Amino acid sequence: MAHIIATLVVxxxxxxxxxxxxxxxxxxxxxxQFRALIxxxxxxxxxxxxxxxxxxxxxxxxxxxxxxxASMSASGLLTVEQALPIVAWSNVGSTMLVFVTLLDLRLxxxxxxxxxxxxxTFAHETRWRPILGVLLGIGLLFYGIDAMRSSAAxxxxxxxxxxxxxxxxxxxxxALLIGILLSFLSQSTTAVAMLTVTLAxxxxxGANEAMMVIYGGNVGSTFAHMILAGGLKxxxxxxxxxxDLFKITGSxxxxxxxxxxxxxxxxxxxALTAALTDRLESQVALVNLFxxxxxxxxxxxxxxxxxxxLDRFWPATKAEDFAKLKYLHTRALADPDxxxxxxxxxxxxxxxxxxxxxxxxxxxxxxxxxxDVRVMHQAFESLYQEVQSYLTRLIHLHLSPTTSExxxxxxxxxQIIGNLEDSLFELVSAVDQKPPPPQLxxxxxxxxxxxxxxxxxxxxxxxxxxxxxxxLLAGLCADRGxxxxxxxxxxxxxxxxxxxxxxxxxxSLTTLFDRxxxxxxxxxxxxQQNRQFRA
Amino acid sequence: xxxxxxETNGVTVLAISGRIDATVAEMFKQNLLxxxxxxxxxxxxxxxxxDFISSIGLRVLVVAAxxxxxxxGKLLFCCVEGPVRxxxxxxxxTSVAALFPSREAALASTA
Numbered sequence: 001m002a003h004i005i006a007t008l009v010v011x012x013x014x015x016x017x018x019x020x021x022x023x024x025x026x027x028x029x030x031x032x033q034f035r036a037l038i039x040x041x042x043x044x045x046x047x048x049x050x051x052x053x054x055x056x057x058x059x060x061x062x063x064x065x066x067x068x069x070a071s072m073s074a075s076g077l078l079t080v081e082q083a084l085p086i087v088a089w090s091n092v093g094s095t096m097l098v099f100v101t102l103l104d105l106r107l108x109x110x111x112x113x114x115x116x117x118x119x120x121t122f123a124h125e126t127r128w129r130p131i132l133g134v135l136l137g138i139g140l141l142f143y144g145i146d147a148m149r150s151s152a153a154x155x156x157x158x159x160x161x162x163x164x165x166x167x168x169x170x171x172x173x174x175a176l177l178i179g180i181l182l183s184f185l186s187q188s189t190t191a192v193a194m195l196t197v198t199l200a201x202x203x204x205x206g207a208n209e210a211m212m213v214i215y216g217g218n219v220g221s222t223f224a225h226m227i228l229a230g231g232l233k234x235x236x237x238x239x240x241x242x243x244d245l246f247k248i249t250g251s252x253x254x255x256x257x258x259x260x261x262x263x264x265x266x267x268x269x270x271a272l273t274a275a276l277t278d279r280l281e282s283q284v285a286l287v288n289l290f291x292x293x294x295x296x297x298x299x300x301x302x303x304x305x306x307x308x309x310l311d312r313f314w315p316a317t318k319a320e321d322f323a324k325l326k327y328l329h330t331r332a333l334a335d336p337d338x339x340x341x342x343x344x345x346x347x348x349x350x351x352x353x354x355x356x357x358x359x360x361x362x363x364x365x366x367x368x369x370x371x372d373v374r375v376m377h378q379a380f381e382s383l384y385q386e387v388q389s390y391l392t393r394l395i396h397l398h399l400s401p402t403t404s405e406x407x408x409x410x411x412x413x414x415q416i417i418g419n420l421e422d423s424l425f426e427l428v429s430a431v432d433q434k435p436p437p438p439q440l441x442x443x444x445x446x447x448x449x450x451x452x453x454x455x456x457x458x459x460x461x462x463x464x465x466x467x468x469x470x471x472l473l474a475g476l477c478a479d480r481g482x483x484x485x486x487x488x489x490x491x492x493x494x495x496x497x498x499x500x501x502x503x504x505x506x507x508s509l510t511t512l513f514d515r516x517x518x519x520x521x522x523x524x525x526x527x528q529q530n531r532q533f534r535a
Numbered sequence: 536x537x538x539x540x541x542e543t544n545g546v547t548v549l550a551i552s553g554r555i556d557a558t559v560a561e562m563f564k565q566n567l568l569x570x571x572x573x574x575x576x577x578x579x580x581x582x583x584x585x586d587f588i589s590s591i592g593l594r595v596l597v598v599a600a601x602x603x604x605x606x607x608g609k610l611l612f613c614c615v616e617g618p619v620r621x622x623x624x625x626x627x628x629t630s631v632a633a634l635f636p637s638r639e640a641a642l643a644s645t646a
Contacts, residue, residue, distance in 0.1 A: 358590075442618060450625035452590030457597070468601060476627035483624055517627070 007147050014144030021137030025130040048085030056093025063221050065090040066243040070236040083239045088299050091292040113139035175209040179216020184223050192217030193288045210284050215251045222247040234317035238310040250295035319379035328390050336403050343410055346387045350417050351462045358452040360428045373428045380421050420519045427512040434505050439496045458520050470527045477521035484510045538566050546577045546645050552584030555592035567599040575607040579641050583614030613641040
């Protein structure tokens, strides 16, 4: 018993660690070419469906496919709409293996972990490290699933197991519950289907009970998936709940049909499978296929309304909404001046986002939660890189001299906005990591209010492009070197008796504040120069 | 926050006391805009009794300054000291606004 629990704990640990590696390395691997590749494979429902069948058939776990896709969605690599057909059809793909044989991926997974771990450790070419990290993550993830499966494989050795299975013969509901339990423990509907076939052949289960174990198996993996995907946030939860909807609705529908067939004497699934084959194991495999195929077809036909429903119950977070392009689209590249107008609108969104960082510097109101600056930073980075990619595409177009000059200016503005966010994120993170001592509290409060005011003024100047706001912004950004020098001297004097770490914080804050003012001044000067394009 | 208003030598003086933060920003803005109206008024804000000003408070001052510029009026500040002075300086407000050490000095500048 202790060995089974230990194996289960190891499996869970490796699963979570592998998942973390996949997610974190995907963020680094999210170059334009990689995104384009993902986009090409998921450009239509049918391409997504093929990919889903392939992923389900090779991975043998729609839950793992779901969690990986949710992680990719959270990293901005694909949208929920792109992921849903893959999830739906991965369930169908996973049923295929029962027809052939349960592929033993263990050896392959061991080689994958070993080779990718060695390559990841020794790869000096940073370009390949994220890809190797993803492979290592996938390897560890499957190693974890395999460990959980082997812990479940030990179940028949327990004296109570045959008794529990005998209960299944006494009630269809018991058979359903046993299917749920086995699937929950094994993380694999396929494994439950194979076990059911074995038990049916051995006479432990009859055909009817075997069908109910299969339906229970479909729901059980969902419970396991709910636990494993519990940490997901925002729209990536929609992918997980789509899988839950798929399995629960499918099982509920087929359990209903089962009772109608048994007690209503209406020939349905059982009759159909019996008509197709005499072999019990093939009938069980067909029941599994029909259950998943029906739901894949139905949900694929209503993907739009289903996505709207998911979006209503599990909406995207504010950060996710912000990270999405609002104005830019590929068609606008046909008219570069319009495209530049749209880039400016996205840049305005980026600048307007910056004052939100300041909330992380303010005291947390009672009962409230501190704003998570890392989430804001991640959302900013995502949108910033999207706009950067668009600018790069614009640069490669044939442009008139005036448009070219305007594009150069917008490109420079983009770099300034990026520098501004870098410094702001660094400053807020410094306070987040090392809360200021009471001696510095008043100074930090004053810096916070001044910074917020400057960022709001910068947002107003960029948004309205009003000459008065732009000139005011330029005036507000006079050199602060002397002032900040005085502040440093005052607080570093013995009178404030600051600890070494607090002195370091003081120097960081004042230096970063100075850098932010200097960067805002560059933005103001650029906006003043841009008046020629608006004249 | 409290505001006492009176006229001295053709200058509208607003003596403000307390904290100027998000909770009173709207009221503060309305008081300033009411004092300005649509006349080319000379407005002196006495900050001698102000304990704290937030970023929103500073933005209200910008709104008032823009309104005064539109009606060809003038905005002056006096007695901005202590922590409030530090916020003004860090925000760069001292570079764009007319600050005087006392009410008398501010009034003398308008004579």
